Amino acid sequence: MLADIASSLRAWLASELPPGTGIGFDPLGVVAGIERRPSGAGLVNVFLYAVSEDLDGLAGTRVRVVDQEGRVAGTVSPIRTYQLSFLVTAWAADTNEELELLGAVIGAHAERDSLSGDHLRGGLVHIDTALPMRLGWAPTAHAAEVWSAIGTSMRTSLVLTVSAPALPQRVRQVAPPVRTRELDVHDLTRSGDTAPTAVSRRRRQRPTTAEH
Template sequence: MFHHLDSALRSLLISSMPAGTEISFDTPSPAWARHERTAPALNLFLHQIRDDAKVRLGSWIERRDGAGRLVAREQAPREYRSCYLLTAWATDIDQEHSLLGSALAILAAHETIQAPYLPEALASTGFPVTVAVANPALPCAGTDLWSALDIPPRAGVDLVITVAVVPSVITDLTPPARRIELGVAGTVPAPANAPASGPIDTQVREHVNSDARKLPSDGRAERPDSGSDGH
């Protein structure tokens, strides 16, 4: 995914930057910074990625066929913020500031990256790839970054690109039930070789009639003899 973002940013910037400007995504190490350049360069250093949990797009999405049967499930897309530090590199500070200003103007004019700059792999998700430039509310590169990279500090622009990641569709689902068997309390279980209907009701009636024949003629059940003292 990130190489697709790099490709989109390169295509967008190179379309309007002065001819011959190089676009680099290398980590600006001391060796890279000391490299003798034959052309001015813009460096976009991807220094962190953040999950944008505040804009979660839901939980699970169910996919059903024409008959309403569940055929697939997928997690809702998740958005991630890719945080770049944009710096300019040239033979003198005036040229560096000119390059940085030109790049800032190009990026600020685009709230989203669209065709023809957007690779198909990102365009096919159906979600926008948004651009935020020097937004203080979003993650930024701290001043300690330069000491961590072991190079002198220089002017830079914080750039945050937000992109959606669409999880894979899950189609290995438990098959739907083909038959549901319900039991009724107090009924007589059917013999193993009995048909599915008819004889079960007959057996229940015969069982009830058999119990009824055991009752006295007045229809009341006999009470057990508790003794002659009446207690």
């Protein structure tokens, strides 16, 4: 799921940023060594620094899977949603160009605040809902704490949080539906009885039936 989110973010940003802009997902310690890039060939780096589970609305029981005939074929674990927080930084020829790239990210989010449609990649193409994105908010540590943790000087950055589901992979099979039911009738009279009652005679005469 994480790789699919990264690929989806790359597709979204590639459609919004100026041509020639690189898009990376490297740790901040790696890109911090970049001094300056050529003019017009900036880099927008989207570093995943926190993952937290969204417990609101989590189903308490397993979810049924229905086949093409409408029958329950199995069950899967409840779909869990996670908040993925990214630190977005720009690395370009000068500070002004970096701010322009970050401004382009803000403008792209203002136009579309969710991942959907042709931007989704991997297993996410099969979901029937958009993935909300929030800019400037994260349920976990603040950006300043992230910079402090990696021991790198703080610079202008954006926090982008994507809400994404973890789709269950394992289906627990259920017992197949009953398709045939056989009914059998036994003589309930005692062996010593010489004159069976009318009810017992009717029971002996009732045939075995099969229900399909």
